[in-house]
Amino acid sequence: MRTTLRGLTTGREKSLMAFFDQSTETLPRERLRALQLSRLREMIAQLRGPNRFYSAKLKEVDLAPDDIQSLEDLTRLPLTTKDELIAAQDEGSALSANATYPEPAYTRFHQTSGTTGAPLRVLDTEASWNWWGKCWGYVLAGAGLTAEDRLFVPFSFGPFIGFWAAVEGAREIGALMIPGGGRDSLQRLHLMREEGTTAMCCTPTYALRLAEVARENGFELNDIPMRITVHAGEPGASVPATKARIEAAWGAKCFDHAGASEVGAHSFECEAQPAGTHVIESEFIVEVLEPENGSALPEGETGELVITNLGRVGFPVIRYRTGDLVCLNSTPCICGRTFARFEGGVLGRCDDMVIVRGVNIFPSAIENIVRQFDNVDEFRIEVNTRREMRELAVEVELEEGSPIETTRAAIEKSVQNALGLRPRVSIVPRGSLPRFELKAKRFHKTGMGAT
Secondary structure, eight states, X not given: OOOOOOSOOOSOOGGGOOOSSHHHHTOOHHHHHHHHHHHHHHHHHHHXXXXXXXXXXXHHTTOOGGGOOSGGGGGGSOOBOHHHHHHTBOTTSSOBTTOOSOGGGEEEEEEOOOTTSSOOEEEEEHHHHHHHHHHHHHHHHHTTOOTTOEEEEOOOOOSSOTTHHHHHHHHHHTOEEEEOTTSOHHHHHHHHHHHTOOEEEEOHHHHHHHHHHHHHTTOOGGGSOOOEEEEOSSGGGGXXXXXXXXXXXXXXXXXXXXXXXXXXXXXXXXXXXXXXXXEOTXXXXXXXXXXXXXXXXXXXXXXXXXXXXXXXXXXXXXXEEEEEEEEEEOSOOTTSOOSOEETTSOOEEGGGOEEETTEEEOHHHHXXXXXXXXXXXXXXXXEEEETTEEEEEEEEEEOTTOOHHHHHHHHHHHHXXXXXXXXXXXXXXXXXSOOOSSSOOOEEEOSOOOO
């Protein structure tokens, strides 16, 4: 594997750090909060009346825009859940009770992936789609992309919002966007080489899949002048071992980003790694709550991300329960930004944590262990019940010619040492585990009763 990273800052060369909107990204905290408050009040004023969903919520607590005198007043509003947004969808129409405007005002239709439940339709006006692009401008510029870059997006465009907005982000920063849809993985590699791609947006899983395809076909990744990869769709790019695997395979710096179809592109990793992912606080207000009882948690504690977007009036979310686990840090970053950060990025999903024989387990913890083995191409995690006891099972697919029993025993020992329980590790035939272009589904719970 390659380890040389090309054309990158060390994270301490502050003068070389890239910004999308430096004046906003470096605002003093008190001025940033004042900006958030002003935009929140303006948005709520626009929602009262036209937006049936949030008008009902405002009426429920008798809250008017003038009643919001501080950001703390936001907590007077009830939380919003995905189930509520799904229930608000109008039968036989693309619209929802959460659509602020009549249907002719909307120019974009997307749909959530459905990996955590029923799909949710989301719509954007021209203004809110431009807002999406602006948010992705922060993402790409934060990773160091400029107008000199050639950005490859190996993504077959469908209703899942995926990397649609990355295209708009590339336009915002002036980078050349090279689409990679309608091709298989090897064809995409050839196109990247032919066009001199310097940056790529994809899921972390697919970055590793492309490296696997290159190895299997004798394709030399060094022939692609890649210097930056930006990842979303799953937490992998913030998992240390996965990040290291991507960087070693591509010889490029790997950056994380998080967002959601119903929320927007809300956070990004800057060049001062490993500082976490910055929240785009000019566009979002974030809270961290205790998942079980919804109480506010102090900064530095891990809890559920609750988010309010400020630039998507056509399809807003206010105090939306994302189901993502984060740990907030608002101290200034060495990159110069005052935007708060999620330490370690999005750490996982609230509903992904399971207890196996008294041990709390998150899939990302197991991924961080398995990805440390360079000869592992793919894996799957399963928690099931055998003889009334929960068991952790890990299926692993190895590179051709790998020592099977030695690797199996080493993974088993590493998991046991790190987590304090012994998993059942099995090596499965090559090609038997699924490959993913978008969100990977590697974690499965079967036969699970109460925790």
